[in-house]
Amino acid sequence: MELMMGVAIASVLALVVSGIFKAGILTSRYSLSQTRILSEARAALIGTGRIKGVLWQAQEGSSFMTLSSTSLAVGYASAASISFRLSGRDLLQSQLGVDQKVTTGISSMTFSYYNLDAAGRIMESTAAASAAMVTAAVVLPGERGKSYPFFTGASLRGKP
Numbered sequence: 001m002e003l004m005m006g007v008a009i010a011s012v013l014a015l016v017v018s019g020i021f022k023a024g025i026l027t028s029r030y031s032l033s034q035t036r037i038l039s040e041a042r043a044a045l046i047g048t049g050r051i052k053g054v055l056w057q058a059q060e061g062s063s064f065m066t067l068s069s070t071s072l073a074v075g076y077a078s079a080a081s082i083s084f085r086l087s088g089r090d091l092l093q094s095q096l097g098v099d100q101k102v103t104t105g106i107s108s109m110t111f112s113y114y115n116l117d118a119a120g121r122i123m124e125s126t127a128a129a130s131a132a133m134v135t136a137a138v139v140l141p142g143e144r145g146k147s148y149p150f151f152t153g154a155s156l157r158g159k160p
Contacts, residue, residue, distance in 0.1 A: 037142060040104070040140055044091050045150070048103065051100055054072055055136065059154045061075060061082075062075055063131075063156065064113060064134065065081055068111065070086070071084060072111050072136070081095070089104055089107065105141070106140055107140060107141050107147060108139045109139070113133070113134050114133040114135070131156075
């Protein structure tokens with residue numbers, strides 16, 4: 001009888017321990033997935049160190065070249081313009097016709113452009129020359145069909 005109780009208790013303990021290990025593995029996998037998503041969003045918006053991201057380049061720019069919702073083209077007073085666009089799930093940065101991959105794994109990226117009117121209110125820009133701010137909506141895919149949107153914006157240097 002004591003042997004049967006010992007075996008029953010050992011079986012229950014084994015089930016509890018295996019459940020704890022399984023939960024730990026799932027938590028670790030989820031954490032790695034979230035870290036990947038945040039890293040890719042950061043790379044797209046801020047950059048990877050060697051290559052500057054969308055917001056970093058917009059903040060250093062002096063003008064927007066177009067008002068495209070699917071790409072961003074930033075002009076500079078003392079350098080060639082730089083543009084960003086999606087090619088599949090890769091975010092590409094182009095300068096002087098040379099493409100560099102900024103990051104990968106992006107589902108979609110859309111841009112909106114704004115400026116201040118005479119009364120100081122923010123309004124959507126109708127001409128690239130008047131645009132002073134840009135917003136970027138970046139969506140990254142997660143596990144099980146879940147998507148993670150990131151929304152941020154930047155102002156051009158030297159424009160009100």
